[in-house]
Amino acid sequence: MNLFSPTLLLDKARCLRNLDRMVDRAARHSVTLAPHFKTHQALEIAKWGKTRGVREITVSSIEMAYHFVSMGWESITIAFPVNILAFFQLNELARKVSLNVFVNDVEVAKALGKGMRYPVNCLIEVDTGYGRTGVLASDTETLEALVQIISDAPNLNLLGFYTHPGHTYAARGVAEISSIYRDTLAKLQQVKAHFAAKGHDVQLRLGDTPSCSTQDDFSDISHITPGNFIFYDVMQVQIGSCEVDDIAVALAVPVVETHPSRHEIIVHGGAVHLSKDAIIDENGHRIFGWIVRFIDGKWGTPVAGAYVKAISQEHGTITWEGDSLQEVKPGDLLGILPIHSCLTADLMQEYLTLDGEVIRMRGRNG
């Protein structure tokens, strides 16, 4: 590889394998795959989904919705609590496409009912234990109030309920993911049954990559909306969502110093490339990335005993315990498997495939 600065490499074959697997899972379980595009944010990668039948997509911001609407996508969920400062933008989007928004607050729902001049579909986020956004599954009073306000407002359509059980990210292994997922599914089914008894036919949508990647009971779920699965990352390997050779992106970084006496290597690759998400490994080490080497234009399995131990703005400090440290010299390229590929991709803004194709993202703030 003829690179001189940090470059986000994309293994297209792995990426397509991840995509095909999730498309197959959705088909097998008769759920609609409405993938979250916040991970890749790239028109080209979006097209790979389109050729496999993806028609509905999920995004994380109004800006991202604008981008994909301008690229011809016609059914979009903004998977973020609706922002009542943005009625102008929401109306502009709702005028053009089938728009789904999250309505989790009674006052927000009332304001939205007044503010929308075009029809918008409403999903109520259900908090099944993650404790971030949405209404507690047990808070029937608020759920009923929201359903009522949405049902009464001329331009609000009740679509159903969404949950991102992000507490699966604390799981270690499929058994723990399954335990959290089963609890989430039971809570969602209760909510659905409650409103079905009142005559509301509602969807249930589920968002997290760990559950979508590993579970086999999607009863009553209409849509799955994972994002990270397209690339996966070190965090998803630790959770148990995937294997290390499913990770489809690696940051290529130039080695600029070696310090054999302290078993460390300095690379050009820091917080402005990787972001600062970390995992704590089984030895209690804080890890900002696993290290891979390049052979024949591909990356191999992670080097045992090597990991990014610290990052500053542009520097990465790699701990490298084994004797193979002696083989690494300034001017070499190493690969870093990111902890959180969504944030790394968002920072890098373009991909270089192993075949040499450049794939651009939407552009920040654009």
Place this chain on the structure above:
Amino acid sequence: MNLFSPTLLLDKARCLRNLDRMVDRAARHSVTLAPHFKTHQALEIAKWGKTRGVREITVSSIEMAYHFVSMGWESITIAFPVNILAFFQLNELARKVSLNVFVNDVEVAKALGKGMRYPVNCLIEVDTGYGRTGVLASDTETLEALVQIISDAPNLNLLGFYTHPGHTYAARGVAEISSIYRDTLAKLQQVKAHFAAKGHDVQLRLGDTPSCSTQDDFSDISHITPGNFIFYDVMQVQIGSCEVDDIAVALAVPVVETHPSRHEIIVHGGAVHLSKDAIIDENGHRIFGWIVRFIDGKWGTPVAGAYVKAISQEHGTITWEGDSLQEVKPGDLLGILPIHSCLTADLMQEYLTLDGEVIRMRGRNG
């Protein structure tokens, strides 16, 4: 303020006050201020320095050097170990401007000597205890070898020694900064004296914002190169480099949910806006930002008992202990004082001054 999405606000008056103070410090101590532009990365802010006499600048990457060279800056230090994969770019820059690079490795120095077709000035990074890049101050053998290689190579000019004593970032209060700084200065002075005795008249350059902001003995130092001082941030307040009302940037974020029962607020403002740097406060809480409110178009002092406790890609979760939580509603704007303003600025790519002026940065990967 009429904003609907996360926006990085710049208090220009505070920023100019920070700049003036550092310009005055440099003048008072007869050192050259060669500020690090990795923090703001903005041509407009660079000009504020130029009108105050700044002529030499520091950057953190070759890409950033290109940007400021194209904007007419003629004396630039790339404060990062020289990358021998980038001789083409280094020659292109060295042909146009007075270029300083870091040469910390014997093999790299030899390669650079062969690779440069235009003169380049070399600084050797001295590690005075930070343990990241450079040569240990005690490693006289390597320092001498580097000085020899640089002195012998036709296109390499020995400029002197640079240190970024980043271990001051672990300091809490000026006394601790001073202790680390005095040790660093003593080590640098020894290195300078050692090479002066051999007939080399060398510069000493110092990079860290905590020392540059607080110290008063710059004997033998020729240049100070702080960057963060232009904005400061929560981390610098914790270190003791500045006061909270010196912080010149705040991320304005819309409130999208309030959860009074758990004393939490959800805002649109996450890792793609703030980055993920955190501090641990005196109560052991991991904090991703302090919270301010806006009054009359300015932000106030941080709200007691309120801080960003968690961030995901687009969400910020704020803990808000006091009763004033009741006053906050969806649709309000709050401000977040960033933990690390360099990373927040790099993500946001533009500033909105409190007077309504938009200041753009260089553009990522540009």
